Amino acid sequence: MPADDHMMGIVSNLLPCLVCFSLGPAWNLLMQSSGLPLHSPCKLIEKTAFCSHCQLSSVPGDLPENIDELQLNHNPIKVLHSSGLSRYPALRSLSCTNALLDAVEMNSFYIPHMLEELNLADNNLHAGYQQTGWVLHTLVKLRSLDLSGNGLTEDMVAFLLENMTSLEYLYLSRNVLLRLDESTFQDLHQLKELDLDRNMLFEIDGAFDGLQDLQRLTMAFNRLPCLIQFQLTKLVLLNASHNSIEWFVSNQDLEDTFELETLDLSSNSLLFFPFLPTRSRIRHLLLADNRISFYEHLAENTSPNWTNTVLFSNMDSNASQVSATLWDESLHGEISALELLDLSRNQVSYLPEGFLSKLKSLKRLKLQKNCLESFDLRTVELPVSLQELDISDNSLYLFKGNHSSWNKLRDLIHVNLSFNDLKQIPSRLFQSLPSLKTVDLSYNHIGICSLEEDTKVADDSDCVTWRNLASLRELYLAGCNLGSLPSSAFEGTQLTHLELSENTDILIRNDSLMSLNRTLQYLGLGNTGTSHLDFTPFRHLRSLNMSVNFLFELSESMMSLDLRWLNLMGNELTTIPPHQARILAQRLQTVFLGGNPFNCCNLEWYQLFKDVKSLTIEDQAEMTCLLLNRGKQSVEARPWAVCEDKREPSWWYVVLFLPVVLSLLGVTVIFLMTFRPKLLPRVIKKTWQRPTSY
Numbered sequence: 084m085p086a087d088d089h090m091m092g093i094v095s096n097l098l099p100c101l102v103c104f105s106l107g108p109a110w111n112l113l114m115q116s117s118g119l120p121l122h123s124p125c126k127l128i129e130k131t132a133f134c135s136h137c138q139l140s141s142v143p144g145d146l147p148e149n150i151d152e153l154q155l156n157h158n159p160i161k162v163l164h165s166s167g168l169s170r171y172p173a174l175r176s177l178s179c180t181n182a183l184l185d186a187v188e189m190n191s192f193y194i195p196h197m198l199e200e201l202n203l204a205d206n207n208l209h210a211g212y213q214q215t216g217w218v219l220h221t222l223v224k225l226r227s228l229d230l231s232g233n234g235l236t237e238d239m240v241a242f243l244l245e246n247m248t249s250l251e252y253l254y255l256s257r258n259v260l261l262r263l264d265e266s267t268f269q270d271l272h273q274l275k276e277l278d279l280d281r282n283m284l285f286e287i288d289g290a291f292d293g294l295q296d297l298q299r300l301t302m303a304f305n306r307l308p309c310l311i312q313f314q315l316t317k318l319v320l321l322n323a324s325h326n327s328i329e330w331f332v333s334n335q336d337l338e339d340t341f342e343l344e345t346l347d348l349s350s351n352s353l354l355f356f357p358f359l360p361t362r363s364r365i366r367h368l369l370l371a372d373n374r375i376s377f378y379e380h381l382a383e384n385t386s387p388n389w390t391n392t393v394l395f396s397n398m399d400s401n402a403s404q405v406s407a408t409l410w411d412e413s414l415h416g417e418i419s420a421l422e423l424l425d426l427s428r429n430q431v432s433y434l435p436e437g438f439l440s441k442l443k444s445l446k447r448l449k450l451q452k453n454c455l456e457s458f459d460l461r462t463v464e465l466p467v468s469l470q471e472l473d474i475s476d477n478s479l480y481l482f483k484g485n486h487s488s489w490n491k492l493r494d495l496i497h498v499n500l501s502f503n504d505l506k507q508i509p510s511r512l513f514q515s516l517p518s519l520k521t522v523d524l525s526y527n528h529i530g531i532c533s534l535e536e537d538t539k540v541a542d543d544s545d546c547v548t549w550r551n552l553a554s555l556r557e558l559y560l561a562g563c564n565l566g567s568l569p570s571s572a573f574e575g576t577q578l579t580h581l582e583l584s585e586n587t588d589i590l591i592r593n594d595s596l597m598s599l600n601r602t603l604q605y606l607g608l609g610n611t612g613t614s615h616l617d618f619t620p621f622r623h624l625r626s627l628n629m630s631v632n633f634l635f636e637l638s639e640s641m642m643s644l645d646l647r648w649l650n651l652m653g654n655e656l657t658t659i660p661p662h663q664a665r666i667l668a669q670r671l672q673t674v675f676l677g678g679n680p681f682n683c684c685n686l687e688w689y690q691l692f693k694d695v696k697s698l699t700i701e702d703q704a705e706m707t708c709l710l711l712n713r714g715k716q717s718v719e720a721r722p723w724a725v726c727e728d729k730r731e732p733s734w735w736y737v738v739l740f741l742p743v744v745l746s747l748l749g750v751t752v753i754f755l756m757t758f759r760p761k762l763l764p765r766v767i768k769k770t771w772q773r774p775t776s777y
């Protein structure tokens with residue numbers, strides 16, 4: 084296993100975060116203070132002046148002097164002169180984004196010292212960053228600064244931020260920062276939020292050491308290879324998703340309790356579960372789309388030649404070496420406050436013993452698309468607080484139940500076991516869960532127990548009993564190879580949503596679903612070969628999937644429903660009779676009709692549908708119809724015009740009458756041969772007795 088010594092760039096003490104947000108700026112803009120336009124194009128609401136998209140090339144000089152917010156976004160202002168703002172001494176918030184701005188210049192005595200929020204996102208400040216810096220350094224009250232999307236490098240940023248001790252919110256996303264060190268943010272002692280998303284950061288060296296108050300730090304979409312020696316104890320949110328992080332290691336020697344609540348490391352290259360702080364209140368741990376697995380089982384029989392430690396050291400000094408002993412369970416850190424653990428799309432093949440029981444507050448466990456093969460509740464201790472369990476799309480063949488911990492899951496609402504290889508499951512697995520609302524067992528080979536099977540209690544059963552699950556509302560059993568639905572399969576439940584699609588040739592008895600006649604709102608019967616079900620009892624049905632069912636016509640019982648959503652794709656419909664079309668058009672909001680062999684010359688129903696504004700044909704682009712001699716036509720091309728064309732029918736008549744004409748001709752010839760036999764040879768002779776040349 085990868086236990087060799089690693090020399091890696093160290094990223095120490097990270098963590099400041101900034102949130103991007105744009106604000107209305109509050110500062111007086113400058114630009115020529117003379118020659119003010121007579122009629123300002125700006126809109127004034129209370130003390131805020133909205134001058135965005137006004138083709139202004141400078142700060143308007145005719146606004147009331149007491150305005151406290153000015154928005155100048157999307158104007159062609161090349162240089163913002165501080166003198167232009169001197170008319171507005173009360174300005175607290177100024178926004179000048181997307182303004183082609185090269186620089187902010189100070190060319191008079193005015194110091195816009197009241198300004199608290201300044202948004203200069205998406206300009207070209209890299210061009211005139213020095214002038215801009217001199218102005219920024221005078222803004223002693225500035226709390227929020229947005230310099231996103233300005234082509235800034237780390238040196239420019241370090242200069243711009245020098246002495247900005249009042250800053251609390253800083254947004255630097257979409258710049259070209261490569262590496263950060265102690266000097267970058269050294270004066271920002273009050274910083275609470277820092278946004279570094281979408282730069283090209285690959286190294287952070289002590290850059291956050293001085294940021295003692297930092298609470299939110301986002302660094303998504305950079306190129307960080309690891310986060311080592313994490314020790315920002317005040318941080319509440321760290322978002323480092325979409326990097327190339329292989330290691331996340333917190334400083335485990337710290338006695339302090341970390342404030343961290345949300346850690347987002349999704350879409351990285353983590354191989355190990357992150358080494359979390361020993362004391363923390365972390366609630367949301369987002370680790371989807373990594374390569375995480377657990378390796379404890381390997382530690383037991385390590386060959387003596389394997390190293391069990393990783394060493395991280397800074398590329399240019401040995402000063403901050405960090406080593407971590409692998410396989411050590413305590414490295415998982417304090418996880419007892421965790422409410423959401425998202426490990427979707429990793430390589431987890433088992434959960435270490437005792438791991439889940441440490442998660443005392445866990446509500447949502449997401450293990451979608453991993454490599455789990457079994458889930459044995461006799462050994463796995465699920466936290467009683469669990470509400471959502473998603474183990475879909477693994478290779479589960481074993482899901483053993485009947486353990487006290489499962490029966491104690493009084494809050495479990497949502498279970499997703501779809502896309503696995505389950506063939507056996509305890510038949511009464513779900514019977515002990517009083518809050519269960521949604522179960523997805525799609526694409527397994529699990530049936531539904533009949534009444535007789537119900538009475539037997541089996542730990543390994545090929546069917547599940549759903550009867551009398553009073554809390555259950557949504558049940559997904561697509562692609563389960565269901566041969567037939569037993570009588571009263573769902574008696575005692577109040578299902579609103581039942582998915583049975585992709586069970587080809589399922590036999591649905593008229594009484595199988597009857598008990599749902601007062602609750603069912605969605606019924607999925609796509610590709611089930613169902614065509615004659617009597618829908619009349621289902622008064623509350625609003626959505627019906629009848630796609631791929633070889634329907635040649637729509638049943639009258641379907642017309643009795645008050646449907647809003649209907650899927651009829653891939654059937655054999657050639658038309659929809661006008662009386663049915665009128666009913667459907669009145670009620671439906673969404674319909675799918677592609678893949679039916681409609682007759683182009685019988686599309687009256689289509690016109691009816693098109694005339695109703697509230698109805699959308701969702702797959703109209705894929706709708707085709709057949710036109711005699713011309714094959715498939717797109718319905719959107721209005722092929723019925725051809726049907727009304729006069730030439731077409733007359734041509735048709737010729738085809739139609741040709742046999743008649745030919746038969747008449749034949750009759751005439753026979754008549755002639757019978758009654759005037761001499762006439763015929765004469766005619767032939769005349770034609771053929773021409774001299775032939777030899």
Ligand SMILES: *[C@@H]1O[C@H](CO)[C@@H](O)[C@H](O)[C@H]1NC(C)=O
Pocket residue numbers: 220245246
């Ligand atoms: C920052 O403050 C220090 C000390 O007050 C001063 O020497 C320095 O010139 C200031 N830097 C800028 C860019 O204003």
Ligand SMILES: *[C@@H]1O[C@H](CO)[C@@H](O)[C@H](O)[C@H]1NC(C)=O
Pocket residue numbers: 280301303322323324345347369
């Ligand atoms: C982290 O950042 C990514 C990209 O901006 C975003 O999609 C995600 O929602 C963020 N995570 C959290 C927990 O806010």
Ligand SMILES: *[C@@H]1O[C@H](CO)[C@@H](O)[C@H](O)[C@H]1NC(C)=O
Pocket residue numbers: 386388
């Ligand atoms: C382990 O190390 C020893 C000496 O360092 C060496 O002789 C031996 O071949 C190594 N074993 C393996 C399995 O690499």
Ligand SMILES: *[C@@H]1O[C@H](CO)[C@@H](O)[C@H](O)[C@H]1NC(C)=O
Pocket residue numbers: 399400401
């Ligand atoms: C770092 O440590 C290694 C081995 O421990 C040593 O060979 C190297 O010279 C050290 N580098 C520096 C810059 O001290």
Ligand SMILES: *[C@@H]1O[C@H](CO)[C@@H](O)[C@H](O)[C@H]1NC(C)=O
Pocket residue numbers: 451452475476499500501502521522523559
């Ligand atoms: C269950 O998981 C599958 C695959 O991960 C997903 O497509 C499906 O929507 C989930 N079911 C429910 C009810 O959320």
Ligand SMILES: *[C@@H]1O[C@H](CO)[C@@H](O)[C@H](O)[C@H]1NC(C)=O
Pocket residue numbers: 485509511512514515540
């Ligand atoms: C668990 O097993 C016991 C007997 O071993 C049985 O009485 C009980 O019904 C089972 N419970 C479930 C939910 O399968």
Ligand SMILES: *[C@@H]1O[C@H](CO)[C@@H](O)[C@H](O)[C@H]1NC(C)=O
Pocket residue numbers: 591592593615616617
């Ligand atoms: C269900 O009822 C319809 C109409 O009453 C009937 O035509 C059909 O044969 C019945 N199907 C079954 C399986 O009983």
Ligand SMILES: *[C@@H]1O[C@H](CO)[C@@H](O)[C@H](O)[C@H]1NC(C)=O
Pocket residue numbers: 597598600601620
């Ligand atoms: C619905 O089913 C119940 C029994 O399950 C029955 O008593 C009732 O008549 C049915 N209602 C309709 C409209 O079919």
Ligand SMILES: *[C@@H]1O[C@H](CO)[C@@H](O)[C@H](O)[C@H]1NC(C)=O
Pocket residue numbers: 584585607608609610628629630631650
């Ligand atoms: C409807 O059924 C078809 C065929 O089984 C399936 O492919 C499709 O996903 C279903 N549509 C919806 C929206 O459930």
